[in-house]
Amino acid sequence: AEQFDPATHPHRRFNPLTGEHVLVSPHRTKRPWLGQTEPPQPTDLPTYDPACYLCPGNARAGGERNPAYAQTMVFTNDFAAVLPPPAPTAPPAPHPLLTTRPVDGQCDVLVFHPRHDVTLPRLAHADMLTVVAEWARVYAARGRQPGVAHVQIFENKGAMMGCSNPHPHGQVWSLSEVPTIPATELANLARYAAAPTAAPSDAPRGPKGCPCLLCEYVHFERSVPANEGRIVVQNEHWVALVPWWATWPFEILLLPYHRHIPSLLHLTDKENDSFARILSAMTKRYDNLFQCSFAYSMGIHQRPVPAPDGVQDDDDDDVAHLHLHFFPPLLRSATVRKFLVGFELMAEAQRDLTPEQAAQRLRACSEVHYLDAPA
Amino acid sequence: AEQFDPATHPHRRFNPLTGEHVLVSPHRTKRPWLGQTEPPQPTDLPTYDPACYLCPGNARAGGERNPAYAQTMVFTNDFAAVLPPPAPTAPPAPHPLLTTRPVDGQCDVLVFHPRHDVTLPRLAHADMLTVVAEWARVYAARGRQPGVAHVQIFENKGAMMGCSNPHPHGQVWSLSEVPTIPATELANLARYAAAPTAAPSDAPRGPKGCPCLLCEYVHFERSVPANEGRIVVQNEHWVALVPWWATWPFEILLLPYHRHIPSLLHLTDKENDSFARILSAMTKRYDNLFQCSFAYSMGIHQRPVPAPDGVQDDDDDDVAHLHLHFFPPLLRSATVRKFLVGFELMAEAQRDLTPEQAAQRLRACSEVHYLDAPA
Ligand SMILES: O=P(O)(O)O[C@H]1O[C@H](CO)[C@@H](O)[C@H](O)[C@H]1O
Numbered sequence: 001a002e003q004f005d006p007a008t009h010p011h012r013r014f015n016p017l018t019g020e021h022v023l024v025s026p027h028r029t030k031r032p033w034l035g036q037t038e039p040p041q042p043t044d045l046p047t048y049d050p051a052c053y054l055c056p057g058n059a060r061a062g063g064e065r066n067p068a069y070a071q072t073m074v075f076t077n078d079f080a081a082v083l084p085p086p087a088p089t090a091p092p093a094p095h096p097l098l099t100t101r102p103v104d105g106q107c108d109v110l111v112f113h114p115r116h117d118v119t120l121p122r123l124a125h126a127d128m129l130t131v132v133a134e135w136a137r138v139y140a141a142r143g144r145q146p147g148v149a150h151v152q153i154f155e156n157k158g159a160m161m162g163c164s165n166p167h168p169h170g171q172v173w174s175l176s177e178v179p180t181i182p183a184t185e186l187a188n189l190a191r192y193a194a195a196p197t198a199a200p201s202d203a204p205r206g207p208k209g210c211p212c213l214l215c216e217y218v219h220f221e222r223s224v225p226a227n228e229g230r231i232v233v234q235n236e237h238w239v240a241l242v243p244w245w246a247t248w249p250f251e252i253l254l255l256p257y258h259r260h261i262p263s264l265l266h267l268t269d270k271e272n273d274s275f276a277r278i279l280s281a282m283t284k285r286y287d288n289l290f291q292c293s294f295a296y297s298m299g300i301h302q303r304p305v306p307a308p309d310g311v312q313d314d315d316d317d318d319v320a321h322l323h324l325h326f327f328p329p330l331l332r333s334a335t336v337r338k339f340l341v342g343f344e345l346m347a348e349a350q351r352d353l354t355p356e357q358a359a360q361r362l363r364a365c366s367e368v369h370y371l372d373a374p375a
Numbered sequence: 376a377e378q379f380d381p382a383t384h385p386h387r388r389f390n391p392l393t394g395e396h397v398l399v400s401p402h403r404t405k406r407p408w409l410g411q412t413e414p415p416q417p418t419d420l421p422t423y424d425p426a427c428y429l430c431p432g433n434a435r436a437g438g439e440r441n442p443a444y445a446q447t448m449v450f451t452n453d454f455a456a457v458l459p460p461p462a463p464t465a466p467p468a469p470h471p472l473l474t475t476r477p478v479d480g481q482c483d484v485l486v487f488h489p490r491h492d493v494t495l496p497r498l499a500h501a502d503m504l505t506v507v508a509e510w511a512r513v514y515a516a517r518g519r520q521p522g523v524a525h526v527q528i529f530e531n532k533g534a535m536m537g538c539s540n541p542h543p544h545g546q547v548w549s550l551s552e553v554p555t556i557p558a559t560e561l562a563n564l565a566r567y568a569a570a571p572t573a574a575p576s577d578a579p580r581g582p583k584g585c586p587c588l589l590c591e592y593v594h595f596e597r598s599v600p601a602n603e604g605r606i607v608v609q610n611e612h613w614v615a616l617v618p619w620w621a622t623w624p625f626e627i628l629l630l631p632y633h634r635h636i637p638s639l640l641h642l643t644d645k646e647n648d649s650f651a652r653i654l655s656a657m658t659k660r661y662d663n664l665f666q667c668s669f670a671y672s673m674g675i676h677q678r679p680v681p682a683p684d685g686v687q688d689d690d691d692d693d694v695a696h697l698h699l700h701f702f703p704p705l706l707r708s709a710t711v712r713k714f715l716v717g718f719e720l721m722a723e724a725q726r727d728l729t730p731e732q733a734a735q736r737l738r739a740c741s742e743v744h745y746l747d748a749p750a
């Protein structure tokens with residue numbers, strides 16, 4: 001019988017965080033593409049755009065005027081998806097299959113920098129450090145508000161990922177309920193902590209000594225020879241890798257590996273510094289892959305909310321391990337993306353190159369941004 | 376305290392088929408859109424395109440030549456995501472968190488009609504009946520092949536849904552494993568059959584007398600006054616409705632209501648006839664909503680595979696109830712879509728108008744296609 005070759009034979013991989021599978025069809029990369037292409041990302045943005053509602057001093061959609069901010073800026077989304085408490089009580093369900101739960105919270109916009117024409121990979125180290133600090137500050141402030149059950153920090157980068165303004169910014173949605181995906185991840189992390197499926201290794205563990213799915217996973221990935229594995233870049237605390245179960249073509253999971261870290265608030269100054277450095281390194285590789293401003297959605301998963309000030313809460317700390325997901329749609333070039341439609345929406349995620357091939361491609365990219373590279 | 380109004384107050388709804396929630400933010404419809412717009416769908420297609428690899432008599436990407444087919448055509452995808460059996464056995468997992476399962480199967484392309492310029496809503500009744508019969512034929516043929524565990528019929532319509540050729544066609548992917556989403560739906564249907572959460576109604580039941588989540592749900596929906604509810608169109612056997620838990624702006628669930636029907640093979644001639652008619656009626660409304668060829672991904676969920684010929688298999692028949700999902704991305708116009716990105720990918724589905732509002736909009740559309748309407 002033929003020998004199994006993951007780079008040739010279709011197969012399924014399991015995502016232990018979500019409990020879902022992904023269908024890997026490596027031979028599909030040879031498929032010609034005659035479908036929709038994406039307009040290229042703009043490359044000639046001004047440093048200040050008088051029409052931009054995020055530039056310093058400009059008026060926003062809601063009428064308010066931005067301060068002349070010099071670093072980052074946070075404000076409530078003028079078209080927030082959830083509204084501040086209290087939400088009116090929902091009426092009784094007309095049928096047990098038609099239930100409503102009220103939800104309240106806050107939607108913040110977090111502007112990364114006053115300059116209209118930069119992006120995370122174009123930020124100086126000090127500016128990236130400020131962004132990282134700002135994520136932690138907003139997580140703490142919103143997550144300690146009464147009634148907030150979960151804080152979701154994310155960034156939509158690029159028009160093809162639904163971003164309507166190239167001015168560098170992300171969002172923070174704080175809700176009175178834990179949303180579906182983090183709730184599923186936390187349940188799977190808790191299940192692993194209680195009943196690990198792998199023999200204990202010397203990977204870091206939670207404060208109560210329970211094994212952590214993500215600490216175990218990244219510990220294993222670091223043991224694989226670098227040129228065969230899925231790691232794109234690492235430093236003294238952090239690893240950026242294309243996970244075994246990646247769905248998006250060049251998906252990255254970014255996480256700390258040297259100790260179990262429940263949230264942004266647990267990071268030391270040194271860990272924040274290396275966090276800013278690896279963010280810069282991996283997003284520069286992203287831009288260099290197809291020599292364009294690489295579109296993605298990014299999200300930070302961690303403890304849903306911090307423990308109340310001064311409280312030690314080992315149970316939640318034991319389960320959550322800080323990590324960032326990057327879901328970039330481009331597959332072959334700056335204009336040809338992977339569509340997650342049809343089969344993917346109705347049956348199962350499907351990808352056209354292996355995570356190992358994607359990691360190899362990203363490892364081959366330079367960490368000098370192509371716009372800064374000598375010609 | 377304020378009274379809860381689902382058309383004003385953000386809330387969460389539960390999807391009992393998938394076990395996921397959707398965040399409903401009705402007030403967000405007022406948000407201005409400055410982001411990416413979609414190119415309009417082409418309206419001037421020729422009836423025959425010499426460059427199209429699906430038109431009769433033309434050569435395909437793989438080199439083969441299409442027959443001069445007069446009705447429908449089925450062939451194996453030249454760039455199939457899964458390959459025919461046997462798949463080589465996967466090697467042992469290098470770590471329990473990194474598992475591989477081999478998968479094999481078939482990917483078929485099902486061309487709906489020889490004419491290059493038509494779509495499902497533009498088909499004559501007899502041609503739509505042929506498509507419906509062809510879905511059943513391929514489901515039976517592929518589903519009874521040894522080793523096939525699930526047959527997924529779907530259609531990607533429109534370039535914005537990843538379709539690379541406007542020639543009317545769908546696909547059928549038959550796999551040796553039941554994919555994630557149908558497996559989840561079937562597990563939730565089975566759970567409901569064993570432990571229904573609603574008091575028994577006089578809705579239809581499965582052959583073993585168990586209550587069916589979908590039969591109960593559609594039974595309830597039909598009891599809601601038409602102008603308040605979520606039903607878009609119905610006939611003597613079928614209902615097309617915007618489900619309580621819809622994620623996509625104008626999502627539709629299409630299903631039979633008058634009896635429990637496990638699969639396409641259980642449909643009578645009369646039920647096939649009314650199936651073709653409601654497909655035509657609802658897709659015409661879709662096109663009329665924004666006066667364009669309305670893009671969507673469609674998928675048929677039913678028994679994963681038919682019972683072997685001549686065998687009665689009440690257990691599986693009891694659980695599965697035939698239904699079609701339509702996931703259309705357009706939100707505001709022929710060119711402005713909803714992006715399911717950022718928060719949606721990292722936390723939870725989110726929608727900007729209520730399912731009731733969407734149903735109301737679709738009910739207000741004509742069933743005469745706008746291209747056929749007198750000026
Ligand atoms: O096979 P097609 O139609 O070229 O491809 C389309 O449908 C497939 C199945 O949903 C997707 O995997 C592709 O991303 C999409 O472009």
Ligand SMILES: O=P(O)(O)O[C@H]1O[C@H](CO)[C@@H](O)[C@H](O)[C@H]1O
Pocket residue numbers: 156161162163164410713714715716717718719725
């Ligand atoms: O709020 P924004 O950036 O205008 O909107 C963007 O991100 C939101 C959160 O992921 C999505 O719901 C929108 O569809 C998308 O366009």
